[in-house]
Amino acid sequence: MHTPLPGDIPGLTVERRDGRDPRILFFYFIIVVMLLLLAGGLAHQQLRRTGEHANAERVQTQRRIVHPGPRGNILDRHQRVLVDNRPRFSVRLLLDAIRPEIRAEELIIKRRFRAQDDADKPDLPTAPEIRRLARMSVVQRYLDQVNRILGRDERVDARELDRHFTRELLLPYTLLDDLAPADYARLLERLPVNSPAQVYTSSARHYPNGSAASHVLGYVGSTEDVGIEDFPGEDLRTFKMRGSVGRDGVEKRHDDVLQGEAGGAIFRVDPSGNRINPPLAQVNPRQGGNLTLSIDLDLQLAAEKRLAETEMAGAAVALDVHTGEVLVLASKPDYDLNAFSPKLGANAAADITARGAWFKRAVQGAYKPGSSFKVLTTIAGFRAGVLKPDSTVPCPGFFRVGNRSFACHDGHAHGEIDLVMAITKSCNVFFYQQGITIGIDALAREARRFHLDRPTGIDLPDETRRMIIPDPEWKRRVTGEAWQGGDTAQFAIGQGFVDVTPLQMACFAASVARDEVWTQPFILHDPARPRQRTEPIGLTPEQRAALLTGMEQVTRRPFGTARILDDPQLLAPLPGLRIAAKTGTAQKQTERGMINFAWLIAFAPIEDPRIAIAIAIEGDTPGEETGGGRYASPVAHAIFQAWLESRLPGARKIKIPFKPSE
Amino acid sequence: MPSRRFDQARPFLTLGILVAGWLIMPGAVKSFLRASFFELTAPVTLAASKVRDLQDFWALRSHSKTELIEAGRDQARINASYEVAVQQTTELKAEIARLETLLRLPSRDQYRLEHARVARRDFSAWWQRIVIRKGRDHGIPVGAPAVFSGGVVGRVAEVHAMTAVVELITSPGVRLAGVVEGDSRPISFQGGSNPAFAPPTGIVELMPLDIIASPTSPKRLVTSGYGGVFPPGLTLGTIVRAELGSDGLHKSGEVRLDERLGSLTEITVLVPLEVDAAAPVRSSP
Amino acid sequence: MNLRRLALLCAPLLLLWGIQTEVNHVLSSHQLFFFSGGLFVAFIALTQPFGAGLAAMLIAGLACDANAPVAFGTHAALFGLAHNIVHRMRDRIPKDDAVAGTLLALFTNFGLFLAFVAILSPGGAAPLPRLAADLVCSQVLVALAAPWFAALQSCCITLVETALALRAERLR
Known part of the structure; x- marks a missing residue:
């Protein structure tokens, strides 16, 4: 009940308090303290933690x-x-x-x-x-x-x-x-x-x-x-x-x-x-x-078309001899890239797997180079001093090393045969003999000098490291067996343990064309790329002339193993183009039987080499003669033909693509 | 005072209730009301248009006989050239018909032409429309393409009893698939902003990168025929600018449209024949 | 609400709509647009009772809506809102002053135009130079037409009120 205080106005319904009441003052004090705490907290949140709150709000409300x-x-x-x-x-x-x-x-x-x-x-x-x-x-x-x-x-x-x-x-x-x-x-x-x-x-x-x-x-x-x-x-x-x-x-x-x-x-x-x-x-x-890219589309398409016509797996590589830029890097079977866009379907992937089309034979396929390796054996023989431009060897059609007998290229006796004809006809006996005389160490050393024992380092992923240049130490390490004379004979003709990739052989061909020991391949095009210069091979002019004569005769009738290139009945003539080439046919024992691998390395023009080529084609039927001359030469011909056509004035319509600055 | 405050708010409350009622009103009622209000105002539009025609008629009557004779002579020359064109067209049509029969192709004659006077033009920043003096009674369907001598006018957006509304290609709400003349790749065309005292413009998007257009070498943009609304080959405008789009895959550009679109007096509606067969058709004049 | 009053209020609005469409027909070749929403609203809101005025606004708005590609009811709702605002302020505006009426029509027109810009160009996607040109053109035309339209409406309203007075007298 409200008791009227002194000073209350009668009838006034509003309660009046004296502000100086100590009890009230105490509460005032508490309220003021609480208000100050609140104000301080507010100031702390608003002034000191503004950034944090603003950021939290931003993170919560923005995406x-x-x-x-x-x-x-x-x-x-x-x-x-x-x-x-x-x-x-x-x-x-x-x-x-x-x-x-x-x-x-x-x-x-x-x-x-x-x-x-x-x-x-x-x-x-x-x-x-x-x-x-x-x-x-x-x-x-x-x-x-x-x-x-x-x-x-x-x-x-x-x-x-x-x-x-x-x-x-x-x-x-x-x-x-x-x-x-x-x-x-x-x-x-x-x-x-x-x-x-x-x-x-x-x-x-x-x-x-x-x-x-x-x-x-x-x-x-x-x-x-x-x-x-x-x-x-x-x-x-x-x-x-x-x-x-x-x-x-x-x-x-x-x-x-x-x-x-x-x-x-x-x-x-x-x-x-x-x-x-x-x-x-x-x-x-x-x-x-x-x-x-350094790829030339015309040459690439020509090579791929011809490779596809063989209906066999294979690879073709062409290099610019001077710069090492890759003009062609083809590998069959391959896949339609449009199947990957926007996404490769399961069926398409299974098909690619079934056809073995993931395998990039040009850079991943390590093959025995076969007779195309004889070019290296020739160089090794010259440099070792055991082979002269006019050296001759009697070829009875076979060659005996210890208890083993090795047949010549086509099983026939070539008789007394000189270097040029041995290259032209790809006489194995000649090179067995040279290989044994040169010795495995000098042969392997020469192969390593041409970088055939290591990846080329091309700026593409997945280049294989499985290339092999064997020597006695390698054989002992890998097979635990001792090196035999027959191994050297086999190595001299690109058989046995040696394995190289088509890209390596193209680099080798380009190096021989430049008379140097190494060609670094490039896949990116640089119009200002300088001519490559590496260590000279070290052949005398006579030695080089003998080698080139032999390689040119390979592409000539009547004896050359790639004489198909000179046969207008079979392939269109390549007017004015002198080609140096070496074919090869390597054998590999598989579960299905002996499979042949057709090889060809070449460069042209002989007088001023500009393009070097390596072709490798895998035979698909055991026992079938898949020779380099017959199978690989047409692919090389297609590349040379496209290359010649591209050099004709006005031959190529250059389509300038859209540039964003337009 | 609460009652006074309520009095002040009452007008807004009333309007709010009306708007709320409007929002929950069934769509059919609204459509009916819309059609009713349009038809209520349609006589005004038609009467104004007829008066305008009458005005034009009397204006023409004021020309001297000499002027009329000269105009008649000019007209005769134009007619003569058109006569030749008509004969050639007839021959070509006959040839096309023969080939269609031979190859068993469906006929390309898919449209009936319905000419109509423009009763009203209504061009704002948001829409560009014309009202024509033909509608449902003449078998004009919604979506039918409309053309004039300069190319595409637009598309029929609304059809009423005696009138139809055509949305012009200058309108930002119209989009269609065009092609650059001589090319077959479709390009998106859309009406653009229409600045005052300037010719109407449109925008093109999804234009292939190899198409280059500039004020000095413009490219003609025509209908593609892919969309199924417009027949192919009708002029839309000229692409006068093409720049790389934001996606980096296409170009975007500007299309200059025919200035006559702003002063149309007569257009032709292409009535699709299959629609026409089902619609009550009155013969065109 | 008296229907005769409503009809006589709506008649000048229909005429105004017809004139607006004819002006737009002529202006179309210059890519200009005349918007006269302020004229629709100002004089009726200034002089008429709330119910009749609002009904006239809604009817005129729906007529405009039927002839424009906007959501049906947009003009009606905006005219109604503008009418209510003007009606709320009308005690402070001299009814018989032509200048004040014209200014009111201009302000209302400006407000309604901005409201349409906000509704039809969300996100600021409007072509501003074109809108500015349309606004200037509309304001000039509204300023020119306002005295005449005020007089016309005044005549109609007088007609309405005379008719209503006569009717009331007859009934007495």
């Missing part, structure tokens, strides 16, 4: 989207496109634009469930289930609209849709992918401009020449690891569109050059995670750098 940039193009040495990008059209649904529809659909679904008869009434689905049903229904509605325009009957993948809503809500949902131009044209014209379903473009690799140089170019695979430089918001939740990364070949080795610069955007999002347009920051993606 970053990263788009990969298109990869650069790959061009041949004459700027013709080997790989570029093709637009990939898809129709996508902007999820933030269909939010109201999904909410309305949720209400409709709830109402339908509630309206069902009691007997049939199932349990009302949970809120997430209703949401999922509503999403499905709305997205399918848009897909049906697209189906009507395109005359299709596509259905929404419920699992994929759920995954998208859970993980990639900010990104548009792809209704249909990889549309044909006619399809996207129809959609452009018939989808309303403001529809949430819109036609989008992304890039996929395009290979205008199909399988050409497939083992050189390589392929790309998709990746989520798309980085973006100098773009703010690294701490924000980031959604990345899938990019591509080189998985093989030049695409892999030079991925850093080809990779485009990613673009990005930062959006503010609502509490449900849907984005609010326009973006707060945006950077457009940029295309990666172009790469010019």
Whole structure:
């Protein structure tokens, strides 16, 4: 009950207190302290921790989207496109634009469930289930609209849709992918401009020449690891569109050059995670750098066409003698690169595996070089001083070393045969004899001098390291057996334990053409690349003349093993082109029987060598004579012919590709 | 005073209730109301258009006989050249028909031409439309393409009893698939911003990189025919600028459209024949 | 609400709509657009009872909506809102002053134009120079037409009120 205090005005209903009451003052004090604490806390939060709160708010309300940039193009040495990008059209649904529809659909679904008869009434689905049903229904509605325009009957993948809503809500949902131009044209014209379903473009690799140089170019695979430089918001939740990364070949080795610069955007999002347009920051993606390969498309196509006609596995390599730039690097069987774009299907992958087409024979295939190795034996003989340009050897058709007897090239006795004719006819007995006389150490040393014992170091991935230049120490280490005289004889004709790759033999041919011991191959084209200069082989002019005469006679009738090159009935003439060549036919014992490998190394023109070639073809039928002259020479002929044609004035139409600066 | 505050808020409350009621009103009712209001105002549009025609008629009547004789002579020359063109077209059509029969191809004559006077032009920053004096009674369907002597006009957006609304290609809401003349790759064309006192423009996107266009060497953009709405080869405009797009795969550019689109008085609607067969058709004048 | 009053209020609005469409027809060759929303709203909101004024606004708005590719009801809702705002302020505006009426029409037109920009160009995607040109053109034309349209409406309103007075007298 209120007791009137002195000073109270009668009738006043407002209670009056004396402010100097010590009890009240105590409470005032407590209140002031509490207010000060509150004010201090507020000041601490607002002034000292402003940055933290602002950052937390930013991280919570902003999202970053990263788009990969298109990869650069790959061009041949004459700027013709080997790989570029093709637009990939898809129709996508902007999820933030269909939010109201999904909410309305949720209400409709709830109402339908509630309206069902009691007997049939199932349990009302949970809120997430209703949401999922509503999403499905709305997205399918848009897909049906697209189906009507395109005359299709596509259905929404419920699992994929759920995954998208859970993980990639900010990104548009792809209704249909990889549309044909006619399809996207129809959609452009018939989808309303403001529809949430819109036609989008992304890039996929395009290979205008199909399988050409497939083992050189390589392929790309998709990746989520798309980085973006100098773009703010690294701490924000980031959604990345899938990019591509080189998985093989030049695409892999030079991925850093080809990779485009990613673009990005930062959006503010609502509490449900849907984005609010326009973006707060945006950077457009940029295309990666172009790469010019040393490959000459005309020569490559010619080589591949001829290799394919043999219907056997094989490889062809051609080098620019002066610079070491690779003009042709073909390997069969290969694969159509367009099968990898946008993604290699399981069936296509199985087919490639079944055909053995993953194997890059030009750089991974280690083969016995056969008689093409006799060029090295000749050089080794000259340098060891055991062989003279006019040396002769009697060929009875076989050669006996210890208890073993080795047959000559074609089983016939060549009689007294000199060096030029021994090279021309590929007389094994001559070179067995020379090999034994030279000795294994000098032979192996000479082979190593030409770098035949190590990878060439070409700027391509997966070059094999399985090449072998054997010697007694190697045999003891690997087989535990002692070196025999017969091993040396076999080595002298490129048989036995020796293994080299077609690329190595092409480098060897280029080196011999330049009269030097080493040619470094390059796959990237540099118009200013200087002429390679390495240690000279060290032959006298007479020795070199004998060697070249023998190699030229290989391509001449009537005795040359590659005389097919000089036969206008079989192959078109190569007017004015003097070719130095050496064929080879190596044997390899397999489970199916003895398989032949056809070889040919060559360079031309003899008077000023510009192009060096190595061809290796794997026989596919045991016991069949797969000779280098018959099988490898036509491939070399195709390359020489294309090379000659490319040198004619106005022969090549150079197509300048698009440059982004235009 | 609470009652006074309520009085002040009552107009807004009333409007709010009306708007809320409007929002929950069934779509069918709204569509009916919209059609009703359009038809209510349509006589005004038609009357104004007829008056304009009458005005033009009397303006033409004021020309002297000499002017009319000269105009008649010019017209006769033009007619003569058209006569030749018509004969050539007839021959070509006969040849096409013969080849179609021979190759068992479907006929390319897929449209009936319906000429219509423009009753009203309505060009804002957001839409560019014309109202024509033919509608459902003449068998004009929604979505039919409309053309004039300069190329494509647009697409029929609404059809009413005696009028139809055509959305022009200058409108940002119109998009179609075009091709550069002589090329076959489809390009996205969309009406662009239309600055005041300047010719209308459109934008092209998804243009292949090898297409180069500039004010000095413009490229003609025509309909592709892929979309299924417009027949191929109709002029859309000229691409006067092409720049690398943001995706690095395509070019984007600017299309200059025909200035006459802003002063159209008569257009031709291409009525698809299969639609025409189902629609009540009145013979065109 | 008296239907005759409503009809006589709507008649000048329909005429205004017709004139607006004809002006736009002429201006189309110059890529200009005339928007006269302020004229629709200002004089009725200034002089008429709330119910009749709002109904006239809604009817005129729906007529405009039917002839434009906007959500049906957009003009009606905006005209209604503008009418309510003007109606709320009308005690402070001299009704018979032509200059004040014209200024009110201009302000209302400006506000409605901005509202349309906000609705039809979300995210600031509007071509601003074009919109500026349209706004200037609209304001000039509204300023020119306002006195005439005010007089026309005033005549119609007088007609309405005379008719209503006569009717009331007859009934008495």
